[in-house]
Amino acid sequence: MGLKIKFLILISVIVSIEANLEGPFLFFGPKSLSKYSRPALKYLEQDDLMKIYSEQAAIVVFNNQDSLPLSSGNFPRLRKMLEGLTTLVLPQDFLDVHPDYISNETQVLTLQGPWSERDAQMTETFARLQDIYGSGRVLGILGNSVSQNKAMDYVDDSWPRVKRQTSNDTTPPAPQEEEKSTKTAPKIALYNATAAGGKGALLYSSGWPTLRLANGTTVVFDTQIGDPTIKPTRLYTIMVVKFADGDSKDKVTLEFSFKQSHGWWMAVGVEVKFANSESLSLMAPAAPDAPSAVIGRSYICPLPLVYTSDNATLTLPDVKMQPFMESTEDFADSFHCIGFMSVPIWSALMVTSIMLAAAFSSIILLMDIKTMDRFETNRAKQLTITVSE
Numbered sequence: 001m002g003l004k005i006k007f008l009i010l011i012s013v014i015v016s017i018e019a020n021l022e023g024p025f026l027f028f029g030p031k032s033l034s035k036y037s038r039p040a041l042k043y044l045e046q047d048d049l050m051k052i053y054s055e056q057a058a059i060v061v062f063n064n065q066d067s068l069p070l071s072s073g074n075f076p077r078l079r080k081m082l083e084g085l086t087t088l089v090l091p092q093d094f095l096d097v098h099p100d101y102i103s104n105e106t107q108v109l110t111l112q113g114p115w116s117e118r119d120a121q122m123t124e125t126f127a128r129l130q131d132i133y134g135s136g137r138v139l140g141i142l143g144n145s146v147s148q149n150k151a152m153d154y155v156d157d158s159w160p161r162v163k164r165q166t167s168n169d170t171t172p173p174a175p176q177e178e179e180k181s182t183k184t185a186p187k188i189a190l191y192n193a194t195a196a197g198g199k200g201a202l203l204y205s206s207g208w209p210t211l212r213l214a215n216g217t218t219v220v221f222d223t224q225i226g227d228p229t230i231k232p233t234r235l236y237t238i239m240v241v242k243f244a245d246g247d248s249k250d251k252v253t254l255e256f257s258f259k260q261s262h263g264w265w266m267a268v269g270v271e272v273k274f275a276n277s278e279s280l281s282l283m284a285p286a287a288p289d290a291p292s293a294v295i296g297r298s299y300i301c302p303l304p305l306v307y308t309s310d311n312a313t314l315t316l317p318d319v320k321m322q323p324f325m326e327s328t329e330d331f332a333d334s335f336h337c338i339g340f341m342s343v344p345i346w347s348a349l350m351v352t353s354i355m356l357a358a359a360f361s362s363i364i365l366l367m368d369i370k371t372m373d374r375f376e377t378n379r380a381k382q383l384t385i386t387v388s389e
Helices: 002-020 031-036 046-054 076-082 115-133 343-367
Strands: 022-029 058-064 086-090 106-111 138-144 189-193 200-205 210-213 218-220 224-232 236-244 251-261 264-273 279-283 292-294 298-301 305-308 312-316 319-325 334-336
Touching (some): 022 031, 031 046, 031 086, 076 115, 076 224, 076 236, 115 138, 115 224, 189 236, 200 224, 200 236, 200 251, 236 319, 251 319, 264 312, 292 298, 292 334
Parallel strands (some): 058 138
Antiparallel strands (some): 022 086, 022 138, 189 200, 200 319, 224 236, 236 251, 305 312
8 A cells, every 4th residue: 555655656746747847848968869860840759758768877857947938049058068969859849758757867957047057057967967877878858847839949940950970880861860950159249238327238249259368379258158247336337248168167257348438438448257266457449449439329340349468369350339328229329430531431532633633634734725816718818927046
């Protein structure tokens, strides 16, 4: 009787977990997932699910507690980790078989809190299980516990599809295995930091911030962590943007500082802070080349913005920025860094002026030519031209 009660309790716990977990689902980890690749919107059969579960040494289920659709942009660490793993996207609403039915080594992790914390929970938990059970022997499953009104972003957006693995098998791949996602992470950077009291800021760049050190090392900050924030002070407004430090779990923080004076704002510099407490202070270009505009207006420049110091430079290509904003929904009218009289305009004016001067001189010379006004005829007296030596 006691065994029956325990069994019923276990079944009720499993059913409650399964009922709460809804799709679509993202499976990732072992190379064996490539065998179960399916065309888009085709469900995975129950027998295949059981085979996937039985092949793994351990399974971890990430149960996201949010009604918002999942987006790869909210999980930069997970997206970077998946680049080296095999993935499988299942469009079905529910799993016909929950992992607990097959594997005793199944963990369920509920994701709550800010997106950056959920991202860290998933990557750190999966890495810890791989250290315990071995690389390629842990299956990760990402699902949602709240019904979605639309399909999650990883079904048809920038989450990687199943990757082909190099092996000695010469069997040609199935047609569905050739279907790969060609979309990549965006190549632009738009940082939006809201704050009260007119302290919000917007910063756009057509490329990722690139740090070049004096020893020749180049670091591209292309994996943002969390949302930008504002750190206001009495004299400055500081936009704080955090990035992942390469493949490590450390963070690099960029703090862009702006000041206002006499109705104008100006970019002052940026401080790069590393996890080992080291930091670099880089200055913006000096006036009049420094990014600046009237309060309430933005600054735009197609030329690279380079913050410099004695031992490093930070480059942002094709920038547009505006601090001290009440609302950060969109940029205001812009001040252009080149101005109205650019080098091409001056060149065109110079060439035009030279051509006009030549034409005017030619007209004057033509008008100064004197033509004969008397001619000989058979009825008139012969013309006599006196030539003096």
